[in-house]
Amino acid sequence: MPRIAITVDGIKHEEDVEPRLLLVHLLRDRLGRTGTPVGCDTTNCGACTVMLDGRSVKSCSVLAVQADGCDVVTIEGLGANGSLHPMQQAFHEEHALQCGYCTPGMVMAAIDLLRDDPDPSEETIRRGLEGNLCRCTGYCNIVRAVRRGAQEMGQAVRTP
Amino acid sequence: MTELDAGLVGEQIAESGQISEPDGAREIGRARRRKEDRRLLTGHTRWTDNLQQPGMLHVMFVRSPMAHARITRVDVSAARDLPGVVAAFSGRDFADEQGSLPCAWPVSEDIVIPDHPPMAVSQVRYVGEAVACVIATDRYRAADALEAVEVDYEPLPAVMDMNEALAPDSPKVHEAGNKAFSVTITSGDVEAALRDAPVVIDRTYVQQRLIPSAMEPRAVLASTDGDTFTLWSSTQIPHVLRVMLAVTTGIPEHRLRVIAPDVGGGFGSKLQVTAEEVLCLLLTRRLGVPVKWTESRSEGNLTVHHGRDQIQHLTLAAEADGRIRGLRVRLLADMGAYLMLVTPGIPMLGASMFNGIYKMDAYEFGCTGVFTTKMPTDAYRGAGRPEATFAIERIMDELAAELKMDPVEVRRRNWIGHEEFPYTTVSGLTYDSGNYEAATDRALALFGYDKLRAEQADRRDRRDPVQLGIGVSTYTEMCGLAPSRMLGMANYGAGGWEHGSVRMLPTGKVEVITGTSPHGQGHVTAWSQIVADSLGVPFDDVTVLHGDTAIAHKGMDTYGSRSLVIGGVAVLQACEKVKAKARKLAAHLLECSPDDLEFDGGAFTVRGTGSAKTIQELAFAAFTAHDLPEGVEARLDSDATFDPDNYSFPHGTHLCAVEVDTETGQARIRSYVAVDDVGRVVNPLIVRGQVHGGIAQGIAQALFEEAVYDADGNLLTTTMADYLLPSAADLPDFTTDRTETPSTGNPLGVKGVGEAGTIASTPAVVNAVVDALRPYGIDDIRMPCTPERIWRALEGARS
Incomplete structure (x- = not known):
């Protein structure tokens, strides 16, 4: 082996x-x-x-x-020392999860999406998450969470 | 609470994304972020497949590749010899102890309920039916062993079409024939209504078969210490399951504990007593070690019960001004190969809903349940009500088209006025409350209805290759399943009450136990809000326990938009009982009469004085029990069981604009507006999420999803590559708003929201698609309205 x-x-x-x-x-x-x-x-x-x-x-x-x-x-x-990563926090704030089963993958895909486009449009987010299925949320709040997470993460980058 | 004032809530989400907070300290109505989230967001989850037990073995099932066949030989010996394989069994090895999977809803006197062995013994009746199982030390070894099991089949003819199945010369799925039951309900004289009616619309609609597709595949873990048994399952119904498993397997109920740990969605698909649950229990009993089974998605698409699958024939009679005289409904409902837990009850849940929100004098409903060689159908989000709503809302558009009337106007002329509630409909249900006018007016305004109609006219005039269609759906549904008395009249095998317990802990914190079993709905958060308001304790001081029959000893679980309407009310009533006990204790300690106390902000205060005891102080006093009044026990807790008198009836108006490319057949949703009235709202954030998800699932039926079998009974949509669950890229943003007309049937004024979006959205979307195509002489597209189907319809119309 x-x-x-x-x-x-x-x-x-x-x-x-x-x-x-x-x-x-x-x-x-x-x-x-x-x-x-x-x-x-x-x-x-x-x-x-x-x-x-x-x-x-x-x-x-x-x-x-x-x-x-x-x-x-x-x-x-993902989170450091028991705190939530900004994207996890954004999912919480925007109620972007219900049963939570797709959530780990969705959060990971969202973070990766921002590497290519740190300030994505709704369209970019929807296309970027095409490979992650959610059956509960209808995706509206996931899209909002990714926008929010992007803003928080952008802020973190800009604030030394 | 009887004031039927539809207040506009004004949360126009698409624009602001924010939900306004109510004034004051009240928890009910606040957009609390969920307590459930943190664990789920950080991966500290308890999905059944996560669980491990010492010595645990893995089970996999050999499944029939034939839709209909006699089993002539099963040989598991080669599988048993493989490394890591502990045991392998055929159905015959369990024939004497596996019993028959239960059907709890015999809807007619003459219903045929066939024997349904968890593992087939002599005959298979759908592709995917379990015929043997292997038990190995890990899932890879088990998968290897599956390949080594030999099964010989003698093929029998597949029975795939409901109309053909009912023909006298059809091959039989079961000895007794292919008809499971027939039921007819009549109210008024439909024949008279149809006779000489100025307008008669006759249509047949097909509700395609759907696969519920909760994101978490099913999993079961069973263990025993030789005396007691524990079963963990990804189920919506731990309590119902415990009773049913005890009856099916003979394991005494008091020695069986059922746990639904984290459950990743259900949508009705986990409202079931499954073969795998029974067999894992029997395997752990036989082998004496814990066994776990986790399904693969492909296995799940074959063997998680399917939804819908009806052929609906409607005849609607109306006056020349659009007022409905009467409606006749004839249904064929595909049961699949067996009757599972509530299979025959699903079409019957729609039996009284085809009349929708409309007034009429005559109604007739007939339904025949048909056996075919397919996976059984059963509850899927809405369960009978989406089918009924689709049919009436589609045919209302046909009536409007026939009369060259606006589809909203034809609805206005028929719907129940807000001043007419409570209203007993032609089918005999009494709608508690509603304001269809307010919800519709709000939806039309948000949608920009007149402007879109003008654009539509312009595109039609220009013969634009991309046509605009506008779809309306003014729905109601039946929530809060269900008053036990009514379930008894419907011959359902259980009650519809729900249980709640509330206990003040010595330190003043509150433990709530609910008999509902959430799997994504947010009960922990919402129940905390109810308790916080009732007891005057901080939201964060409340914990909610559920989903384990050893903890929540009594319950009816979660389905049918019942949890808040019944379970939430039970929790509220338990709080009221706790307060009544606390009042006696406070009066004793404050040396006054209980009547002199007023309760506010979590404290009992002697009227006109500053003397007070907080509920937390009283909890500690009850714990120490040093100074209790006569007849008061040393505990500040209580139980309540709530059983409603009636269902609740949420409603709303959904509007959909669809652009249809007449060259490619592609239908694209341009805008979607939903104004729902679900009564009082405990948590607007959760309600909005439920509406979003519901709309998405309804759109999925309209445009994307269909379980497809070939003529031999092979399921062609076994994977998510073939069965098209919509992704984020396939769906638009939704504009949602609410009106609020409290239910009169419960003290919270709540109506339920779990299924509303799914019930409303399917007809809104299909009405929009058909509206776009009507100038071409097209009056229906079968669901899902795929580009191919639309394109073919256009080609047919052109030639």
Whole structure:
């Protein structure tokens, strides 16, 4: 079995893994990072989105061996010292979650979206989140939350 | 509370994004951010699949690839020999103990309720039906073992079409035939209404089959210590499930605990007693170790009960001025292969709703439930009411078109006036309250109705390839399921009450226990607001427990827009009882009569003096019990069970503008306005979220979603790539507002909001699509109104 080295939410792990093991199952079943859920088996829903070396990936379509040597950030590693990341806070303020199952992936995808466009329009946000499905909110409040999160994060960048 | 004054709330969200706060210290009406959020936002979740138990094994099911077949052989021996595999069983291995999955709603005397083994023993009747299971040390080994199970089938003919299924020469799904039941309800003389009517509109509408698609796939974990059993399930109904599992498996109810931990959406799909829940319980009993099953999405699309699937034939008779004389409804409702928990009751929930908000003298409803070789249908958001609302709202537009009348005007001429409530409709329901005029006027203003009509006329004149359609839906629905007395009359197998407990803890904090079982609705926040107002305690000092039969010992769970209307009221009534106890204690400690005390701001004050005891002080006094009056126990807590006298009837007006590209057939929603009246609102933020999500699901039925089976009974939409859940890119922003006409049926004045958006939006969208195409002589597009269907209709009209 291949041995991989992987950093997850700041903790280094070395794991022997079957080549077929999916990253999301490594996170959930082996490393106990159950904050990242699985919503489908065809890479459509985006619930399992995490950051892999700083870019969002659907962890159900990455093999654990492909993440060898990589740095993974999940929803559990996003906020610093128990505080919420501005995007998490924005989702709270705008009531952008109901059942919360899509939320970890949605937050991750939203943060990644802002790397390409720190001040996205509604249209850009809707297109940017096309790969993340939500069944509860109708997306209106998610769009508002991403706008709000973008403003907060922009402010944070501008304020030294 | 009887003042039926529809106050405009004025939260025009699309413009400001803000909801105004009510004045003063009252919690009810405040847009409190949810207490539930933090855990969900940081990944500290308790989805059933997250849970681990020492020694836990993983279950997977071998599922039938045939829609209809005899099982001639099942061989699990090769699977048993694989590494990591602990056991493998066929249906026959559990034939003596698995019982039959329950149907709790026999809607007629002569209903056929077929035996429904959780694991098929001798015959399969839909693709996806479980025929065997494997149990292994992890999910990968279990998946390997599935491949090694051999099953031989002798194919039988698939039965896919409801009309064909009812033909005398049709192959039979069950021995007793393909008709599950027939029910007819009449009120007034429909024949007379139809005879010589100046206008008769006759239409057939198809409610396509839908897949509910909660984001969290189902999961079940069962464990036993040899004496007691615990079942964790992604369910909406832990309490109902416990009773049903006890009856089905023979495990005594008092030795079975059911827990619904975090549940990731339901929409009715988790209002069920499933084969997997029964089998996980039986497997843990047989193997003595914890077992967990988590479905894949593809497995879920096949085997989570489906929704809708009706053929609706309506005949509407009207006067020349548009006033309705009467309505006849004939339904065929696809039950699928078996009757599950409330399968036959779903079309019956719409039986009294086809008349909508309109006055008429004659009504006839007939429904036949039909067996086919497909996944059973059951509750899906709205459950019977969206189907009824769609049909009446669609045919009202056809009536308007026939009379060359504005569709809003034809509705005005027929709807119940605000001064006429409470109003007993032709189908026998008594609508509690409403103000259709106010909601419609507000919606028309927000929408810019006249301006859009002018633009539409202009585009029609110019023969613009992109045509504009405007759709109206003035809906009502039946919420707060349900008065137990009425459920009894409908032959439903349970009551409709709800339970709440409130206990003051020694330190003055409040623990609330609710029998409802939230899965995204925000009960913890809303119930905290109700309690904070009633007891005068801080919002943050209230906690709400739910979803575990060992904690919330009594409940009827969450579905049918019932939780606030019944469960919220039960919590309020428990608070009132707590206050009554506290008053006795305060009077004793303050040495006055209970009648001399006034309660305000969380304290009992002796009228005209400054002497007071706070509810927190009284909680501590009850805890220490050093000085209690005669007959007062050492506790400040109480229970209440609320059972309403009537349903509640929210309503509203939804308007949709759709642009239809007549060259490509693409329909795009340009604007959407919803003005809903859900009675008094506890938390406007939560209400708005429910409306948004509901609208999106209704639009999804109108434009995107359909569960498609081929002629052999194979489901073609097993993945989210094939079954089109709308993404953010597929939907517009919604403009929402409210009017507020309190319900007269409960002390909170609330009506329920969980299903309203879904019920209202489907006809609004399809009416808009058809309105755009009417100049081409098109008067219907079957749902979902895909570009292909619209394009084909246009091609047909052109040739």
